[in-house]
Amino acid sequence: MANPVVAIVGRPNVGKSTIFNRVAGERISIVEDTPGVTRDRIYTHCEWLGKKFNMIDTGGIDIGDEPFITQITEQAEIAIDEADVIIFVVSAREGVTDADEKVAKILYKTDKPVFLAVNKVDNPEMRNEIYDFYSLGFGDPMPISGVHGIGIGDLLDKVINAFPENADQEEDQSIKFSFIGRPNVGKSSLVNAMLGENRVIVSNIEGTTRDAIDTKFQTEDGTEYTMIDTAGIRKKGKVYENTEKYSVLRAMQAIDRSDVVCVVLNAEEGIREQDKHVAGYAHEAGRGVIIVVNKWDTLKKNSHSMADFEKAIRQEFQYLSYAPIVFVSAKTHQRLNTLPALIKKVNTNHERRITSSVLNEVILDAIAQNPTPTDNGKRLRIYYATQVSVKPPTFVVFVNDPDLMHFSYERFLENQIRASFDFTGTPVHLIIRRRK
Numbered sequence: 001m002a003n004p005v006v007a008i009v010g011r012p013n014v015g016k017s018t019i020f021n022r023v024a025g026e027r028i029s030i031v032e033d034t035p036g037v038t039r040d041r042i043y044t045h046c047e048w049l050g051k052k053f054n055m056i057d058t059g060g061i062d063i064g065d066e067p068f069i070t071q072i073t074e075q076a077e078i079a080i081d082e083a084d085v086i087i088f089v090v091s092a093r094e095g096v097t098d099a100d101e102k103v104a105k106i107l108y109k110t111d112k113p114v115f116l117a118v119n120k121v122d123n124p125e126m127r128n129e130i131y132d133f134y135s136l137g138f139g140d141p142m143p144i145s146g147v148h149g150i151g152i153g154d155l156l157d158k159v160i161n162a163f164p165e166n167a168d169q170e171e172d173q174s175i176k177f178s179f180i181g182r183p184n185v186g187k188s189s190l191v192n193a194m195l196g197e198n199r200v201i202v203s204n205i206e207g208t209t210r211d212a213i214d215t216k217f218q219t220e221d222g223t224e225y226t227m228i229d230t231a232g233i234r235k236k237g238k239v240y241e242n243t244e245k246y247s248v249l250r251a252m253q254a255i256d257r258s259d260v261v262c263v264v265l266n267a268e269e270g271i272r273e274q275d276k277h278v279a280g281y282a283h284e285a286g287r288g289v290i291i292v293v294n295k296w297d298t299l300k301k302n303s304h305s306m307a308d309f310e311k312a313i314r315q316e317f318q319y320l321s322y323a324p325i326v327f328v329s330a331k332t333h334q335r336l337n338t339l340p341a342l343i344k345k346v347n348t349n350h351e352r353r354i355t356s357s358v359l360n361e362v363i364l365d366a367i368a369q370n371p372t373p374t375d376n377g378k379r380l381r382i383y384y385a386t387q388v389s390v391k392p393p394t395f396v397v398f399v400n401d402p403d404l405m406h407f408s409y410e411r412f413l414e415n416q417i418r419a420s421f422d423f424t425g426t427p428v429h430l431i432i433r434r435r436k
């Protein structure tokens with residue numbers, strides 16, 4: 001279920017994000033010749049020799065206005081908290097610096113495997129520069145060059161060999177879900193309230209070697225759920241806990257492991273920009289999504305309150321039009337008892353399979369209702385559609401010429417499919433392909 005996590009740490013400018021991009025295989029974060037340039041992406045899925053893992057560039061997590069040295073030590077703490085394996089990056093060009101030693105000191109505290117990568121070894125003559133780094137105490141320094149792609153393969157060989165044995169735990173049949181959202185919306189309160197409402201069968205399932213703590217519970221109808229720990233919920237109070245990048249990171253990790261994601265909003269504060277980022281990740285990941293409006297108890301309500309709030313949500317989260325909305329209170333437990341059944345329903349829809357014959361009936365009806373678009377006298381022809389996967393339901397539509405498919409017609413087809421089958425709470429993907 002959970003892929004191992006690799007974190008990259010080191011002082012600024014040693015080449016962390018260059019290496020991150022190199023391993024990710026695409027230029028997803030911006031590297032420029034300016035030190036400390038901000039990064040877009042700090043978390044990505046990777047694969048090496050068939051082993052899948054997730055990678056974090058801790059250098060991209062800035063801890064507010066803290067001094068430089070606090071920043072890098074906090075980043076090292078994050079690596080220790082989040083990762084199964086750590087890549088400690090230093091630079092051959094500058095040699096061992098005080099800041100490197102600070103990072104090393106933090107990393108001594110962990111039992112997790114740490115690989116020391118000496119970056120900017122751009123040519124064989126520079127290999128002699130690596131010996132000084134033995135003094136950091138992490139064994140053999142590995143010469144690499146992020147820019148030139150030298151030594152990265154050897155480094156990754158070591159990294160994947162160090163993954164914990166239990167990283168691929170056996171799948172259980174429970175429905176996996178999580179609460180995600182920006183700090184303070186009430187995620188941990190919701191987790192605790194859910195535990196109060198339901199019978200906990202196995203508590204505190206340790207994640208791989210990380211500190212993630214999942215909880216398995218059962219509702220009265222016998223359905224089993226695994227609640228994925230999101231926000232480091234049970235170990236609050238770290239300095240970095242309330243930084244946006246860190247909460248995004250936690251959210252993305254939780255999303256990865258969930259079938260259904262409950263995007264939590266705070267009724268008291270309304271919708272914020274950061275809510276949209278978080279919701280966007282759940283949508284992009286193709287998970288089932290429920291929008292949970294928490295702290296409903298705090299509003300002075302009238303008969304329009306719910307409809308008004310719902311309208312605002314639909315306006316701000318247009319791409320989540322499929323997601324059901326539920327108004328709850330972790331404090332009073334209002335409507336919390338409805339949540340498990342809703343999660344179950346969304347999970348069912350998320351893994352729903354439609355037979356090709358029934359699907360094609362729907363497509364034929366759709367075409368009869370609303371003729372396919374034309375361009376320059378050429379008409380789009382839809383030959384056949386078939387579902388190729390679940391989680392989320394994904395359909396391939398075979399046509400004469402994909403360029404003739406308009407976005408609006410694709411939308412129309414999706415809506416027709418949604419009108420015929422219950423896909424509440426799940427994205428539906430359509431892939432338009434030319435018939436060979």
Ligand code: GDP
Binds near residue numbers: 012037144147
């Ligand atoms: P970060 O702050 O640790 O993430 O470092 P960056 O990845 O932003 O890199 C800092 C600078 O070092 C940039 O100017 C990079 O182009 C440069 N750099 C990164 N890797 C290498 C390398 O292998 N060789 C050389 N010569 N420069 C590198």
Ligand code: GDP
Binds near residue numbers: 233294
């Ligand atoms: P997290 O950062 O998203 O995990 O949020 P917390 O669960 O720590 O909650 C943040 C604050 O909101 C705490 O003071 C909670 O007591 C409060 N809170 C959480 N849920 C509710 C709710 O439903 N109603 C009210 N009134 N307060 C809540």
